[in-house]
Amino acid sequence: MKSFKAFLVEQDGAAVRGRFVELDETRLDAGDVLIRVTCSSVNYKDALAATGQGRIIKRFPCVGGIDLAGEVVSSAAPRFRPGDRVLATSYDLGVAHHGGYSEYALVPGGWVMPLPAGLSDFQSMALGTAGLTAAMAINRMEDNGLKPENGPVLVSGATGGVGSLAIDMLAGRGYEVVALTGKPEQSEWLCRLGASRVMLRSELPREIRPLDKGLWAGAIDNLGGEVLSWIISSSKPGGVIASIGLAGGTDLHTTVMPFVLRGVSLMGIDSGYAGFAVRERAWSRLAADLRPRCLDTIALEEPFENLPRIFDRLLAGQGHGRVVVRISH
Structure with a gap:
């Protein structure tokens, strides 16, 4: 695997900062499912973590982003095969395990969910x-x-x-x-x-x-x-x-x-560590009777390189709705 782009949150003394870096496969965390990330999103928690304004990160350095969606590259988890479209949200992503602000992520299989039928990668992260x-x-x-x-x-x-x-x-x-x-x-x-x-x-x-x-x-x-x-x-x-x-x-x-x-x-309501059955029920409804009618109005797509500016807007109270970050195509 070639080197890939990621947004890494680091600590230097008391200061916490995030920056774009090039990583390789030796820097990936332990996991069962290797995902080529296409989209992530920006939550208030992500902005706090990346800027150090909240005590969110449990270990440094850590790639930010508590949400991700993309395509399975390889999998040791029997539920997934190369080419499957998947998503993962919360658990320790972007907090104690490298998260979605990266072109590739290696994630425990128990954190990964098949992309619900009828939802695109963008739509799944508009929800996130x-x-x-x-x-x-x-x-x-x-x-x-x-x-x-x-x-x-x-x-x-x-x-x-x-x-x-x-x-x-x-x-x-x-x-x-x-x-x-x-x-x-x-x-x-x-x-x-x-x-x-x-x-x-x-x-x-x-x-x-x-x-x-x-x-x-x-x-x-x-x-x-x-x-x-x-x-x-x-x-x-x-x-x-x-x-x-x-x-x-x-x-x-x-x-x-x-x-x-x-x-x-x-x-x-704790969506961070909710079990698979709870998540599966919620996602099945998000693709059906709870699917937002105005999702394209609520969600805005931004390129990966705009992350720092998005964090600033969100923490300044200038944002509304959802921001989807396009990691790759």
């Missing part, structure tokens, strides 16, 4: 970990009784990857979706994705009551902190909440009242 997380949240919520006739579903962090995909998926399933955002300039875009209305974070009450007026039959929360506290207090009887992020804070101040007086359910 964000789409997987949104689908897992919807599965859990519907398993716990959520139906369109129950009432509106709130999606916080609405302009982000998970939020925008969740709005599209839920609206496609017939739910009334309310988008909660701090970016009023994106209101029209959110409505095009399927939000029935947009609520600004500035409209939230300054004081969160232990039990507020019941508004939400369900919610997908990307923020945590005070926003999640308010969602819990303002959920309808039998409301179901999927907690999937902590961009707004890690503390949670609430009481037992919504849980024992209204039967509210709060469910944590």
Whole structure:
């Protein structure tokens, strides 16, 4: 194998930085499936890892990118053969195992999934970990009784990857979706994705009551902190909440009242280390009834060399939707 291009995150003392390098097969991590990577994506976690603004990387140096899609070159895993189209998301990719920002990746077979029928490499990465997380949240919520006739579903962090995909998926399933955002300039875009209305974070009450007026039959929360506290207090009887992020804070101040007086359910969603059966169910729906209708509007394709600029935009709060990185053709 010739040398290949990768984006490597390194540590020099206390400083963490990412840069493009040339690697060869001796630098690949242990694995069963060698993949020629065609596409990856940029998640907020990727930007934090590559810039050192979050303690994400567990070992240095490490090729970034928690998502990848491509073609199997060789495989010691019996499930895969050369030429198969595959994807891999999360686990330790881009954190403690070389990830998707590389023209080639060697990955444990248990992390690899066949590309769902009907999805291209680009579409699978337009979904990526964000789409997987949104689908897992919807599965859990519907398993716990959520139906369109129950009432509106709130999606916080609405302009982000998970939020925008969740709005599209839920609206496609017939739910009334309310988008909660701090970016009023994106209101029209959110409505095009399927939000029935947009609520600004500035409209939230300054004081969160232990039990507020019941508004939400369900919610997908990307923020945590005070926003999640308010969602819990303002959920309808039998409301179901999927907690999937902590961009707004890690503390949670609430009481037992919504849980024992209204039967509210709060469910944590971990797409990082979810088992194969959970992932397979989510991906099968992502290629079918949960397939976003506006995926081409949500996702933007960027060339590999633009990665550093993409990270800067994302961390500056200037991005919305999803970015797919074209690694190779």
